[in-house]
Amino acid sequence: MAAAPKLIRPASLDAALRARAKGPVAVLAGGTDFFPMQMDLATGPVLDISRLPGLGEIADQGDHWRIGAALTWAGLAKAELPPAFDGLKSAGAEIGSVQIQNSATLVGNICNASPAADGVPALLVLEAEIEVASTARTRLVPLEAFISGVRKIALAPDELVTAIVIPKAASIGHSVFQKIGSRRYLVISIASVAVRLVLKDSGEIQVVRIAVGSCSPVACRLRDLEEALIGHHISQARDIIRAGDFTPLSPISDLRATASYRLEVAREIWSRAGFMCEGRRRSWLSARSLR
Ligand SMILES: Cc1cc2nc3c(=O)[nH]c(=O)nc-3n(C[C@H](O)[C@H](O)[C@H](O)COP(=O)(O)OP(=O)(O)OC[C@H]3O[C@@H](n4cnc5c(N)ncnc54)[C@H](O)[C@@H]3O)c2cc1C
Numbered sequence: 055m056a057a058a059p060k061l062i063r064p065a066s067l068d069a070a071l072r073a074r075a076k077g078p079v080a081v082l083a084g085g086t087d088f089f090p091m092q093m094d095l096a097t098g099p100v101l102d103i104s105r106l107p108g109l110g111e112i113a114d115q116g117d118h119w120r121i122g123a124a125l126t127w128a129g130l131a132k133a134e135l136p137p138a139f140d141g142l143k144s145a146g147a148e149i150g151s152v153q154i155q156n157s158a159t160l161v162g163n164i165c166n167a168s169p170a171a172d173g174v175p176a177l178l179v180l181e182a183e184i185e186v187a188s189t190a191r192t193r194l195v196p197l198e199a200f201i202s203g204v205r206k207i208a209l210a211p212d213e214l215v216t217a218i219v220i221p222k223a224a225s226i227g228h229s230v231f232q233k234i235g236s237r238r239y240l241v242i243s244i245a246s247v248a249v250r251l252v253l254k255d256s257g258e259i260q261v262v263r264i265a266v267g268s269c270s271p272v273a274c275r276l277r278d279l280e281e282a283l284i285g286h287h288i289s290q291a292r293d294i295i296r297a298g299d300f301t302p303l304s305p306i307s308d309l310r311a312t313a314s315y316r317l318e319v320a321r322e323i324w325s326r327a328g329f330m331c332e333g334r335r336r337s338w339l340s341a342r343s344l345r
Contacts, residue, residue, distance in 0.1 A: 060099040066107065067187075067216065073101050075189045075212045083124060084157035086150065087166040103214065104159075119225060120185075121218040127155040137338055138180065141229030141248045145176040148233060151240060161215045164197070167205045167272070174201065174273040175248040176231045178265035181224035185217040194219060201272045227252035227261060228338065230331045232323040233268075236310060243268040244311040245319040249327040253335060257287045266320050269303040276302060276324075288332045292325040 062079065064070040073079055079101045082088050103109065109124035112133045119135070127146035135143075149155055149163070149172055163173035164184065174197070182197040186209060197218075200208050209215065229250040235241030245268050252261035262283050267273035279299035286294055305316035 059096045062099050062101045063105065064101070064103075067109065067214075068189075070101060070103055070106060070214060071187060071189045071212075073099075074214055078211060081165070081214060083159040083162040083165075084126060086154050086158040087162055087168075091166075104157075109216065117222050119220040119222070121160055121220070123159065123161040123215050123217055125160055127158055127160065128152070130160060131155070136225050137228045137334065138225045138250055139229070140334065141179060141231040141250065142173070142176040144231040145172040145233075145246075145248070148172060148231075148239075160218060164201065164218070165207055165209070165215060167201045167203070167207050169204055169271055169273070170243045170246075170268045171273070172231070172233060172243060172246055172267060175246055175265035175267040176229070177218065177220075178273060178275055179229055179248045179250040179263035180220045181263070183219040183221070184215055185219055186213050187216045188213045192216070198272075198275070204271045224250075224263075228331050228335045230327045230334065232327045232330070234319045234323060242310065245269050245305075245316050245323060246273075247320060247323045247327050249324065249331050251288070251328065251331045251335070253288055253332065257289065257332075259283050259286055259288060259291070264324060266300075266303055266324070269305040269316050269320050271304070274302045276300065278302075279324075288328065291328045295321060295324075 062073050064073055079099045080096045082100050082102045083104050104124050106124055109122035112121045112125055127149050130146050131143055149158060160173050163171045177197055183194045184197055184200040186193050195208055202208055227250050231248045233243040233246035235244055248265045250263040254260050262280050264276045264280055265273055276299060282294055283291055305313040307313045
């Protein structure tokens with residue numbers, strides 16, 4: 055039987071970065087992807103970052119929100135955040151079970167780079183940037199550039215993701231996340247959609263961000279559709295979809311669904327999510343007026 059890999063549990067981020075700089079070391083956060091998928095392949099040491107001080111929080115930092123790399127989905131659910139984060143929280147509430155959400159981190163979801171990672175579309179509509187650090191430097195990479203393909207991320211062997219950064223300018227409005235799988239709970243998405251909307255009082259769309267997951271190697275924004283919707287009333291949103299608006303998607307047929315079904319689902323849940331988003335905004339406005 056092969057010897058168990060050495061587990062490194064550094065006491066600080068600096069120590070973790072030094073361990074990464076020394077040579078190949080696998081990174082472990084909540085382990086909910088790592089153990090089922092990578093543990094058997096791990097030959098060298100494993101660096102556990104789940105208990106690093108200062109990485110388990112989400113903090114308001116003036117012009118942005120900073121989500122630490124060890125923040126779990128359960129931790130996110132408890133955080134007081136503006137309504138623009140509701141979609142991200144809904145995505146987290148559907149990741150596995152409560153036990154999974156207690157261990158699994160948002161950053162692990164991104165770094166695993168699965169086309170079906172539910173956190174990715176929800177973070178794309180918040181225009182997330184990824185903070186990456188090594189002993190030499192710290193850099194910010196837009197999420198869209200960070201995940202470059204299936205299981206591929208823009209991370210050098212000596213780097214760690216330290217945080218997700220959400221600009222305050224992208225934290226306005228209301229958001230919704232919807233996913234469809236082959237059953238209601240504990241399911242990998244066949245298609246998922248995240249929407250963030252900023253509406254004028256008249257119901258006219260001022261800002262809209264739409265991202266679709268599980269329908270392309272990497273979840274992606276539908277920028278043409280976003281642009282086409284600006285200035286229209288939310289009630290017209292469904293009628294505005296044109297044939298080419300979903301062309302950034304390239305769904306595959308697999309054991310879970312056919313490509314054409316995935317595309318149909320993406321269109322349908324986008325319309326539902328748009329209207330749900332408007333519903334949330336109305337409830338929020340009436341709750342605020344009662345205060
Ligand atoms: C039963 C079950 C159900 C699930 N359901 C869902 C679901 O519905 N939707 C969904 O999207 N996912 C689901 N998952 C997948 C998983 O739970 C999520 O992707 C989770 O967010 C991963 O986080 P983690 O902290 O456990 O990552 P880990 O498993 O610890 O790590 C995942 C990958 O990210 C790397 N990594 C982690 N942190 C860093 C860092 N800071 N810097 C660099 N690399 C890093 C690791 O090296 C590894 O390659 C499920 C998993 C299980 C076991």
